[in-house]
Amino acid sequence: MPDRTKDTRMNLFSDIRGAVLDALAAMQAEGALPAGLDMANVAVEPPRDPAHGDMATNAAMVLAKPAGQQPRAIAEALAARLAADPRIVTAEVAGPGFLNLRLTPDAWRGVVASALAEGADFGRSDMGQGVKVNVEFVSANPTGPMHVGHTRGAVFGDALAALLDFAGHEVTREYYINDAGAQVDVLARSAYERYREANGLDPEIREGLYPGDYLIPVGEALKARYGTSLLDKPESDWLADVRAFATGEMMQMIRDDLALLGVRMDIFSSEREITASGRVEEAIETLRGMGLIYEGTLEPPKGKLPEDWEEREQLLFRSTAHGDDVDRPVQKSDGSWTYFAPDIAYHWDKVKRGYGQLIDVLGADHGGYVKRLKAVVSALSDGSVPLEVKLIQLVKLYKNGEPFKMSKRAGTFVTLRDVVEQAGPDVTRFVMLTRKNDAALDFDFDKVLEQSKDNPVFYVQYAHARVCSVIRKAGEAGIAADDATLAGADLGHLSHDAELSLARKIAEWPRLVEIAARGQEPHRIAFYLYELASELHGLWNRGNEDTGLRFVQEGNVPVSQAKIALARATGVVISAGLGILGVTPAEEMR
RNA sequence: GGCCCCGUAGCUCAGGGGAUAGAGCGACCGCCUCCUAAGCGGUAGGUCUCAGGUUCGAAUCCUGACGGGGCCGCCA
Numbered sequence: 001m002p003d004r005t006k007d008t009r010m011n012l013f014s015d016i017r018g019a020v021l022d023a024l025a026a027m028q029a030e031g032a033l034p035a036g037l038d039m040a041n042v043a044v045e046p047p048r049d050p051a052h053g054d055m056a057t058n059a060a061m062v063l064a065k066p067a068g069q070q071p072r073a074i075a076e077a078l079a080a081r082l083a084a085d086p087r088i089v090t091a092e093v094a095g096p097g098f099l100n101l102r103l104t105p106d107a108w109r110g111v112v113a114s115a116l117a118e119g120a121d122f123g124r125s126d127m128g129q130g131v132k133v134n135v136e137f138v139s140a141n142p143t144g145p146m147h148v149g150h151t152r153g154a155v156f157g158d159a160l161a162a163l164l165d166f167a168g169h170e171v172t173r174e175y176y177i178n179d180a181g182a183q184v185d186v187l188a189r190s191a192y193e194r195y196r197e198a199n200g201l202d203p204e205i206r207e208g209l210y211p212g213d214y215l216i217p218v219g220e221a222l223k224a225r226y227g228t229s230l231l232d233k234p235e236s237d238w239l240a241d242v243r244a245f246a247t248g249e250m251m252q253m254i255r256d257d258l259a260l261l262g263v264r265m266d267i268f269s270s271e272r273e274i275t276a277s278g279r280v281e282e283a284i285e286t287l288r289g290m291g292l293i294y295e296g297t298l299e300p301p302k303g304k305l306p307e308d309w310e311e312r313e314q315l316l317f318r319s320t321a322h323g324d325d326v327d328r329p330v331q332k333s334d335g336s337w338t339y340f341a342p343d344i345a346y347h348w349d350k351v352k353r354g355y356g357q358l359i360d361v362l363g364a365d366h367g368g369y370v371k372r373l374k375a376v377v378s379a380l381s382d383g384s385v386p387l388e389v390k391l392i393q394l395v396k397l398y399k400n401g402e403p404f405k406m407s408k409r410a411g412t413f414v415t416l417r418d419v420v421e422q423a424g425p426d427v428t429r430f431v432m433l434t435r436k437n438d439a440a441l442d443f444d445f446d447k448v449l450e451q452s453k454d455n456p457v458f459y460v461q462y463a464h465a466r467v468c469s470v471i472r473k474a475g476e477a478g479i480a481a482d483d484a485t486l487a488g489a490d491l492g493h494l495s496h497d498a499e500l501s502l503a504r505k506i507a508e509w510p511r512l513v514e515i516a517a518r519g520q521e522p523h524r525i526a527f528y529l530y531e532l533a534s535e536l537h538g539l540w541n542r543g544n545e546d547t548g549l550r551f552v553q554e555g556n557v558p559v560s561q562a563k564i565a566l567a568r569a570t571g572v573v574i575s576a577g578l579g580i581l582g583v584t585p586a587e588e589m590r
Numbered sequence: 591g592g593c594c595c596c597g598u599a600g601c602u603c604a605g606g607g608g609a610u611a612g613a614g615c616g617a618c619c620g621c622c623u624c625c626u627a628a629g630c631g632g633u634a635g636g637u638c639u640c641a642g643g644u645u646c647g648a649a650u651c652c653u654g655a656c657g658g659g660g661c662c663g664c665c666a
Contacts, residue, residue: 041607048609058608061646071646095609096647141666181666298663312663325593325662332664339666367594368661393595394659435603438595440659442602451628454602454615462628473625519606527604530613541630544622552625589628 009124010114011510012107013055016087017044020057023081032077033067046508053092053100054504060097071097108503109491115506115569116487120576123510127517128168134350135161137361138258139176142250143187145214146257146416149363152441153392155432155582157361158263159522160390162580167517173266176346179247180271181339186210187250188243194219195242199228218249260420261429262582271342274349280337283345283380284330292318292379298326317344322375344376351381358387359520367391390437390520398444423448426583430457433526433581456530460574461586463533466540467571468587470551470564477552479560486565493562498542498549502566505535509573522581529577536570
């Protein structure tokens with residue numbers, strides 16, 4: 001069982017940063033630097049140009065001004081101290097005051113050893129300090145199957161949740177079911193027509209109802225349950241029952257769709273339950289008590305005035321008090337709640353459940369909704385719980401390089417199931433995570449299935465498969481290559497720069513996890529994995545010309561084991577990274 | 591009219607205060623007697639949309655243009 005405590009988990013970059021901070025503290029103790037300096041901006045990172053060294057720190061430049069000293073002078077003094085560190089070979093001042101560090105081969109070998117010892121936990125961070133985070137995502141209306149846009153939201157939300165978990169947060173994946181608005185009444189009426197159809201009558205799929213075939217089995221199920229007892233009854237007799245039944249069926253379908261993608265929610269919250277329990281009124285009254293609810297009229301929107309605009313008094317939330325541009329209506333003119341009102345209650349509910357942070361993953365068309373949500377969470381948590389809204393941009397589908405037109409009407413509506421059945425869950429997930437959430441994504445059915453290096457999924461999978469292949473080959477050659485044996489290998493046999501270079505890339509993994517988690521950017525994992533795979537493929541091919549660089553060295557067990565340990569460490573990181581993205585690592589390519 | 595996102599190589603995109611701005615594709619030149627060549631190495635290709643500002647330092651932060659997308663009370 002790998003140890004998960006901070007002291008033993010390897011993160012070479014934060015370790016060296018610690019050494020830099022220690023050296024700076026010692027300089028302060030000696031009076032070489034003034035006390036009370038803010039070290040927050042002192043960074044230790046890989047230099048852009050590897051020729052500069054293994055790691056670089058900007059400490060001298062950051063501290064020069066507050067310390068009232070020349071950057072190069074600080075850097076020189078820091079260099080002298082760091083040179084005494086056994087892990088550091090050279091510390092050279094360069095450029096405007098960078099301090100470039102070169103580490104011993106043993107430092108990099110130590111990273112390989114740690115990756116093997118820590119296994120799937122290598123790179124796990126305690127940065128999140130166990131803070132409870134609620135990630136709400138998908139939340140598709142229970143009125144039909146999930147479409148491509150939902151797919152991206154599902155993949156992003158799930159990967160973000162996994163990433164935050166890996167970075168030390170306690171994560172809850174949550175789905176908010178919009179089962180209370182007018183759209184579920186429409187669903188009920190649509191299902192009722194299918195129920196009539198199931199009973200041999202002609203369905204009347206009027207304008208405004210959902211025409212999709214997916215409701216036909218729901219009609220059948222209604223018949224099985226109610227027989228003919230609902231026929232020729234007024235809507236008021238059956239609406240509530242049919243609605244409950246149909247939304248239940250839709251949610252089952254959505255759960256099945258999510259399962260296809262490998263997404264599992266921890267909690268499903270129901271708008272209907274929140275509304276029925278009186279929590280909306282409670283939330284509004286709480287806001288009223290804060291002076292944030294009032295009767296008023298809104299200014300008409302500037303520019304093009306809607307045709308049917310009329311001034312109207314309604315119940316408003318003073319979201320401008322918490323950073324919004326205008327106040328927002330919580331009640332319609334007929335006195336019923338707007339969609340926003342139950343959302344207020346729902347977010348308050350999440351706050352009360354004790355999360356330290358809320359994240360909503362929403363479609364980009366909800367951009368105009370963000371400020372009021374933040375305002376409400378700010379108001380109801382007294383500013384103590386940050387709400388982050390991640391907007392997911394459009395997915396543009398292509399087939400044969402041609403845009404794929406989608407239209408509900410024409411029946412060319414692409415569902416999550418369509419995508420996953422054609423591309424497979426692994427490809428779907430990886431491709432949808434190769435872009436920032438706030439940038440539009442092109443999804444080309446042909447390109448994503450291509451088996452070449454322009455397809456990042458394939459390329460990363462191939463690297464992992466090669467690692468597995470090496471281990472199989474070792475077995476055939478009679479070289480023990482199980483993890484326990486590899487963990488005990490003498491890594492001193494790794495000395496070629498091409499090998500240490502791969503170890504350097506592996507060393508970046510724990511740092512990358514923290515950067516990605518801090519920015520809530522799972523796409524960084526995907527890009528890193530591509531780079532790591534590239535390093536492995538590069539080293540692999542070096543073995544073509546220089547047989548001494550092949551992983552399996554027939555007849556030399558200790559050297560083989562050291563080299564295979566390096567390959568296996570790479571595989572461990574790829575596997576962990578793919579795990580965060582929700583992609584299964586391939587054992588072999590077939 | 592307002593708000594949000596985007597603008598980086600021919601194309602698709604990384605990088606989001608730090609040194610000479612990167613990758614893939616496309617183009618060109620090389621590498622299989624060898625652990626999967628489904629791969630690798632190299633060459634060419636940039637006023638980081640523009641203009642100001644902050645900073646020791648700006649593709650990165652701020653302001654304003656311009657271009658593309660999205661949204662803007664009684665839909666959810």
